[in-house]
Amino acid sequence: xxxxxxxxxxxxxxxxxxxAQESVSGDILxxxxxxxxxxxxxxxxxxxxxxxxxxxxLWHKGESSGHTQKVLDMRLDxxxxxxxxxxxxxxxxxxxxxxxxxxQQLQDGQWVAVDPVIKNPDEIYGKS
Amino acid sequence: xxxxxxxxxxxxxxxxxxxAQESVSGDILxxxxxxxxxxxxxxxxxxxxxxxxxxxxLWHKGESSGHTQKVLDMRLDxxxxxxxxxxxxxxxxxxxxxxxxxxQQLQDGQWVAVDPVIKNPDEIYGKS
Numbered sequence: 001x002x003x004x005x006x007x008x009x010x011x012x013x014x015x016x017x018x019x020a021q022e023s024v025s026g027d028i029l030x031x032x033x034x035x036x037x038x039x040x041x042x043x044x045x046x047x048x049x050x051x052x053x054x055x056x057x058l059w060h061k062g063e064s065s066g067h068t069q070k071v072l073d074m075r076l077d078x079x080x081x082x083x084x085x086x087x088x089x090x091x092x093x094x095x096x097x098x099x100x101x102x103x104q105q106l107q108d109g110q111w112v113a114v115d116p117v118i119k120n121p122d123e124i125y126g127k128s
Numbered sequence: 129x130x131x132x133x134x135x136x137x138x139x140x141x142x143x144x145x146x147x148a149q150e151s152v153s154g155d156i157l158x159x160x161x162x163x164x165x166x167x168x169x170x171x172x173x174x175x176x177x178x179x180x181x182x183x184x185x186l187w188h189k190g191e192s193s194g195h196t197q198k199v200l201d202m203r204l205d206x207x208x209x210x211x212x213x214x215x216x217x218x219x220x221x222x223x224x225x226x227x228x229x230x231x232q233q234l235q236d237g238q239w240v241a242v243d244p245v246i247k248n249p250d251e252i253y254g255k256s
Contacts, residue, residue, distance in 0.1 A: 004237050019147055019156060026154025028147060031210040043234070075230035076239050078222055082159040084230045094206055102203035102212040106171070109132050111204050 005036055009081040015051060016083055020093065022100075023072050023086040029093035030101045032059075034083065046071055048085060065124045067091035097121045133164055137209040143179060144211055148221065150228075151200050151214040157221035158229040160187075162211065174199055176213060193252045195219035225249045 048069035052059040062068030069087035103115035160178040176197040180187040190196030201214035231243035
């Protein structure tokens, strides 16, 4: 039994929403989910390990891209049901090759991509 | 029909996870949910309106505490299913009277409250 894991209020699906913030810039990089196993592993190895809902398996961020997230700080919210991790990001956080996943800004009733693609996704995932 | 609202991938419950970040400091203040109606209202009035899952109704943040959130920027993530809002926070974001809801830090296997209570909740909610 690991007490700090037991204090978390997991969703009915056994998941916890996780916000990843870049420590040095304060930028929000991404949002994902962890289950108990992935959170325990995150704490153990010091790198973000999420639960991929679409693939139904553990997802060690950066396992294929090299864009790992070193976890510097972990914060739980007042309801014990949301986690904030402050990370040191290798490369880009977004699978589109952008620094952050939150690159679409609402402008006059339209979502506009305002942040640049830093690296082509085909290069990141070794398809070229 | 409002196109920018239709582009959002709502959950099966018709909800969208929302991260509120303080614009001036970069601090993550809170995490909550919006439905279509609350997001439309947020855009219309320029202040954060969430959907309270526990109370099952619209929740104009600050309606009882005065701690409103003026929305300066709205960002949608790469999957169109998570929203980041950058806000100007009046008073404190957390119902515990703290600046942010993310005040519990993992230290040596324990969650420790590391941020101070700025204002007694009884004062905030007019119970004293």
